[in-house]
Amino acid sequence: MVIETARRQGRSALDEAAGKALLAKYGIGVPKTIVVKSVEDVNDALSVLTLPVVVKVVSPDILHKSDAGGVTVSLRSPDEVRDAIRRMSARPKIAAARIEGWLIEEMAPPGQELVVGGLRDPDFGPLIMLGLGGIFVEVLGDVSFRICPITRLDAEEMIDELKGAAILKGARGRKPASREAIVDVLLNMGGANGLLMRYADDISEADINPLIVTETTAMAVDARFILTSKP
Amino acid sequence: MSESRVLQEFMPLFQPKTVAVIGASTKGTAFPNVFIRRIREFGFEGPIYPIHPSAAEIDGLPAYKSLADTPEPIDYAFIAIPGAQIPPLLRAARGRVRFAQVISSGFGEVEEGRALQEELAAAAREGGARLIGPNCLGMYTPRGKVTFAETGPKEVGTVGVLSQSGGLGTDIIRRGFARGLKFSGLITVGNCADVTPTDLLEFYFADPVTRVVGMYIETAKDGRRLFELLRSANAAKPVVILKGGRTSQGRAAAASHTGSLAGDERVWLALSRQTGCILVDTVDQFIDTLLIFQSLTPRPAQPTRRVTLFGNGGGASVLATDYFSRLGLDVTPFGEETIAELAALDLPPGTSITNPVDCPVGTLQQDDGRVAEKILDIMYASGKPDALVMHLNLSAFVGRAKPEVLDNLVEAAMRVQKQYPSQAHFLLVLRSDGDPPLEQRKREFREKAGALGVPVYDEMTNAAHALAALQMYERFVHKRAGSS
Numbered sequence: 102m103v104i105e106t107a108r109r110q111g112r113s114a115l116d117e118a119a120g121k122a123l124l125a126k127y128g129i130g131v132p133k134t135i136v137v138k139s140v141e142d143v144n145d146a147l148s149v150l151t152l153p154v155v156v157k158v159v160s161p162d163i164l165h166k167s168d169a170g171g172v173t174v175s176l177r178s179p180d181e182v183r184d185a186i187r188r189m190s191a192r193p194k195i196a197a198a199r200i201e202g203w204l205i206e207e208m209a210p211p212g213q214e215l216v217v218g219g220l221r222d223p224d225f226g227p228l229i230m231l232g233l234g235g236i237f238v239e240v241l242g243d244v245s246f247r248i249c250p251i252t253r254l255d256a257e258e259m260i261d262e263l264k265g266a267a268i269l270k271g272a273r274g275r276k277p278a279s280r281e282a283i284v285d286v287l288l289n290m291g292g293a294n295g296l297l298m299r300y301a302d303d304i305s306e307a308d309i310n311p312l313i314v315t316e317t318t319a320m321a322v323d324a325r326f327i328l329t330s331k332p
Numbered sequence: 333m334s335e336s337r338v339l340q341e342f343m344p345l346f347q348p349k350t351v352a353v354i355g356a357s358t359k360g361t362a363f364p365n366v367f368i369r370r371i372r373e374f375g376f377e378g379p380i381y382p383i384h385p386s387a388a389e390i391d392g393l394p395a396y397k398s399l400a401d402t403p404e405p406i407d408y409a410f411i412a413i414p415g416a417q418i419p420p421l422l423r424a425a426r427g428r429v430r431f432a433q434v435i436s437s438g439f440g441e442v443e444e445g446r447a448l449q450e451e452l453a454a455a456a457r458e459g460g461a462r463l464i465g466p467n468c469l470g471m472y473t474p475r476g477k478v479t480f481a482e483t484g485p486k487e488v489g490t491v492g493v494l495s496q497s498g499g500l501g502t503d504i505i506r507r508g509f510a511r512g513l514k515f516s517g518l519i520t521v522g523n524c525a526d527v528t529p530t531d532l533l534e535f536y537f538a539d540p541v542t543r544v545v546g547m548y549i550e551t552a553k554d555g556r557r558l559f560e561l562l563r564s565a566n567a568a569k570p571v572v573i574l575k576g577g578r579t580s581q582g583r584a585a586a587a588s589h590t591g592s593l594a595g596d597e598r599v600w601l602a603l604s605r606q607t608g609c610i611l612v613d614t615v616d617q618f619i620d621t622l623l624i625f626q627s628l629t630p631r632p633a634q635p636t637r638r639v640t641l642f643g644n645g646g647g648a649s650v651l652a653t654d655y656f657s658r659l660g661l662d663v664t665p666f667g668e669e670t671i672a673e674l675a676a677l678d679l680p681p682g683t684s685i686t687n688p689v690d691c692p693v694g695t696l697q698q699d700d701g702r703v704a705e706k707i708l709d710i711m712y713a714s715g716k717p718d719a720l721v722m723h724l725n726l727s728a729f730v731g732r733a734k735p736e737v738l739d740n741l742v743e744a745a746m747r748v749q750k751q752y753p754s755q756a757h758f759l760l761v762l763r764s765d766g767d768p769p770l771e772q773r774k775r776e777f778r779e780k781a782g783a784l785g786v787p788v789y790d791e792m793t794n795a796a797h798a799l800a801a802l803q804m805y806e807r808f809v810h811k812r813a814g815s816s
Contacts, residue, residue, distance in 0.1 A: 218590025224555030225599055230590045238589055246598040247606055248559050254812070255606055262605070306588040325588060 104303050104328070113328055116159055117166075118204055120324035124309070127296040128289045130320040134206040140183045146205050153177045153208050156185050162198035164325075169194040175208065209322050212315035213269060213278035216244070217286055219297045219307035221329060227301045229291030231283075233265045234311045249291040250298050256287040269314075282319035286312060305329040335538035335566065342535040345431045345464075346517050347476040348407035352381040352399060352429070354421065355412035356390045363435070364412050365391055367470065367480060375486065376477040379404060383421070399425040399459070408478065409461070410470060412436055415448055418466075419455035427460035431527075434466035435498075440523045441467050453525040468522030469498025472505055474515065475541065481505045489514020490543035491622050492536035494521055494529050496550045497576070500615065504548070508619045511790075512782040513626060516542040530558045537566045544569055544625035546618060550576040555599075562607035570625045570805050571609040574618040575600050608808035610801045617797050620789060624798035625805075627787040628757045632809035636718040636757060636802060638662050640711055641688035641792075643723030643761070644696055649688035652723070652792035659800035661719075663688060670714040677706055687715070696724075697733040701740030708748040712755060721795055723761035726770050742777055746784055757802065759795050760788045 103123045107115050115123065121131040135146040136159060147154070158171030166172050170192040173185040186203050189195055214234030222228050225248050232244035245262040247255050260266055260283060271277035286309075291297050297304060306327040313320050333341075351371065356364035368380060368391050381402040382390035389395055396402050399409065399421060405428040411418060412435040422432055439449035449466065456463035464471075470480025474488045484505045491513050495501035501520040508515070516539060519532055529547055536545045552558050561567060578597045604611045612618045639661045641652055653663045665686040666674075674685040680698075684690040689707065696704055711720065722745050729738055742760070749758050760781050764770040778788040789795040 216589055218588060218593075220588075220590045220594050222555070222594070222599055224552050225559055225603070226556045228590075228594060228599065228602065230593065232589075232593075238593070242593055244593050244598075246594060246602045248599070248602050251606075258605060306591045308588040308590055310589060327588060327591075 104300055104326075107328065108303075108331070112161065113330070114164070115324075115326040115328070116161065116201070117157060117324060118159065120326045121321065123296065123326065124321050124324055129286055129309075130318055131324075132206040132209050132320060132322060134204055136202045136204050138202050140186050143179050143182050143186070143205070147179050147182065150205060150207050154182065154205050155208055156182055156189070157204045157206075158189060158195055158198075158200065159202045159204050160195070160198045160200050163194065169198075171195055209313045209320045210315055210318075212313045212318075212320075213275070214311035215278070215283065215314055215319075217290055217309040217312050217321075218244075219290060219304055221301065221305050222248075227291070227297040227304070229259075229287065229297060231259045231263065231287060233263060233268060237263075237265050247291065249301075250293040250295065251287060251291045253284060253288065256284045256291075259287060260284070276316050278314035279317050279319065282314055282317065283312075286319050286321075303328055303331075333534065338534050338538045342532070344407040345462075345471070345476075345519075346473045346535075346539075348431075348478060349378050350381065350402070350404050350406050350408070351376065351378065351478065352383055352402060352406045352409040354383045354409060355435075356382045356384070358384075358387045358390055360391055362412070364410060367410055367412075368393070370480065370482070371478050374474075374477050374479045381406065383409075399429050402428070405429070407431065408476075409433065410435065410480075415439060415445065415452070415466070419448075419451045422452070422455040422459040422461060422463075425459035425461055429459065429461040431464060432456055432459075432461040433464040433468065433470060434522075435468060435470060436465075437467040439466045440525065449523060449525050456526060463526035464519065465522040466525060467498075468520035469501055470520060472501075472515065472518040475517070480520075483509065485509055485514050487514055488516060488541060489626065490516055490541060491546060491626050492516045492532075492539065492542035492544070493518040493546040493548075493622075494532045495519070495548040496521055496524065496529065497548055498522065500548050503615055504546070504619065507615065508622065511619055511623060512778055512788060513619060513623055524553070528552075528554050528557075530554050530561055533558070533571070534561055534566070537561075537569060542569065544572065544622055546572045546574070546622045548574045548576065548618070559603060559607070562603070562609055567607065570630065571607075572612060572618060572621045572625070572801070573600070573604070573609050574612050574615065608805055608812070610805060612797075612801070616794065620794045620798040621801045623787045623789075624759070624802050627782075627785050628802065629754075630802060630806050630809065631718075631754075631757075632806050632813060634718065635806035635810050636661070636799065638664065638717045638719075639799065640715055640717035640720045640756075641723065642691070642707070642711065642720060643689075643725070644691055644693055644728055645723070645725045645763075646684070646690050648723065648725065648763070648792065649684070649690040652721075652796070653688050655793055656796045656799075659796050661796065661799060661803065666711075666715045670710065673710045673714055674707065677703070677710075679703070679707075693728050693732050696741060697729075697737045700734065701737040702744060704741050705744035705748060708745060709751070712748060712752045717756050719757040719759065719799055721759045721761060721792070721799070723763060723792055723795075725763045726774060727763070727765045727767070730767075730770070738773070738777070742781065746781075746786070749784075749786070757799070758786055759799065760786050761790070761792055761795050762788055763791060
């Protein structure tokens, strides 16, 4: 539904709320989210969300929200949320863009940051990727790829293949990240009935970055889906 | 496709009853003329039909004007004429040609030949032939007694190969032959306008003669099908892949982390991890790996772990131990009991008996080399390794031992191997310094050992890579069998 809607609207990518709705439909945990049109709707939104929250700009013109100054975290009251929206609206890159609204979402509990990705290979079809967040993926390229659909064993091996796999077990006094939760996300994305197989012809690239994994849960805190250019 | 249908469809390629040759000249000097000579020398006894627009006879064979005019339908047509002349030739076949291999180039490998390649594929379909190539060199199929190559064993072997490069196909036959490989077939597939590597892999899986498959691949346009075939229940044979053009570069225009990190290298690594196919980096590794699967039967129930090294050369043993360990092969010393048994042999000083077992030539030539048999016997009976690599530095024997000592050593190893059937994988490394008489002896040993099913390697590193590949395959099958 989400993808069909985006196609009808002529979009080449899903906005964050749509991406998260798609993930939620495939059983992947996402923070509770509400999109408001303006500061007038903030009170209504916060009546169903638990503070603290994050506010992010929603605009088809802005792909990198943080770079544009369009993300504010750890907001603890309706006034803080309204102030944040006003401040961000005044920033040059945001003032110049088409603004569709503001996404308010609950803060994810702290945990280990991972990246889960998807990609359509022209020869092999959908691929899935797993990496540890931050410098592990960006600098070291410590990621594992598999061709979809993956099995549970493939998912387990994707985790074990990471050079930083020991970190997930709770190295240096950190709490371990739930292996079961990571495997579930990988299967919901890249398994036989997963999202990447279902939308193999539609999704050109996908990033869940970060996926925050605690001792018991995994939550997709940001999601990007780039659609294929269909004739 | 079912296995029997695959066999039915492709067997006429591997064992053609009739062959047509297009491009042979009346002067007898063109590549197709050479091809006619080669297949006759190779023992092809079926009818060969030269196709020629005007000649009545070529190389002593009656020539025909069209593929539709031959007395019998054609199983295999070898075509090497200018590209633009081929589509009309194939359209005229009217269902009388099963396989047409187009050697000619100037098709999809160059920008201006793309349209011609499409026309070629369409013409083959229209004429009812499966198309192999274009832009390849031919095929080598000992069971069909057809070959494009100058040399290659006549004997039918168990190694099935396909190559997207013709020249590399020749290398694989020649070098593989020199190192003991025997083929169930080798098809060069070029641009793969119709028949793909996956099609031939499917044949080799179904083919009762083939035990291991080797593929040289540059592009796999039907990668999805390749993945699905390698994952299917039909994929019960080891597959070794030499992938050309594996770059780690991500997609140039990627809009995501995932896209920028996904290079060709990652995809083929994923394929290997998920299907157990073995990726190698060089032609040498390709041949070495095929050789181990040709010779030894994988043991998924008890994947190879513990390796015993036995031979002459202290430094060589130490370096080999390091190298094997780096590849995940375990060369740990024997237990006390085994060491005690070996010590009781009272071997001369300078002999190391802990694993690696390093015996100077002086030890090995004791009792004309028969002491080695006692050492081997103890290593098998008490040490119980998963694999035993015996290495002999042939140069060290020159001028110091009677010539028969080397024979005795190799024969002793064979006898012990027979006494402990299928207990350990046995590999022989015959090191030499390139001296022609030594190389000659090595060739003789290699042949003897090969006849007994023992793979022979030139260096310890080659044996290590091959054994690591076998281990990887055994572990893969073991793990998947346990998980399903």
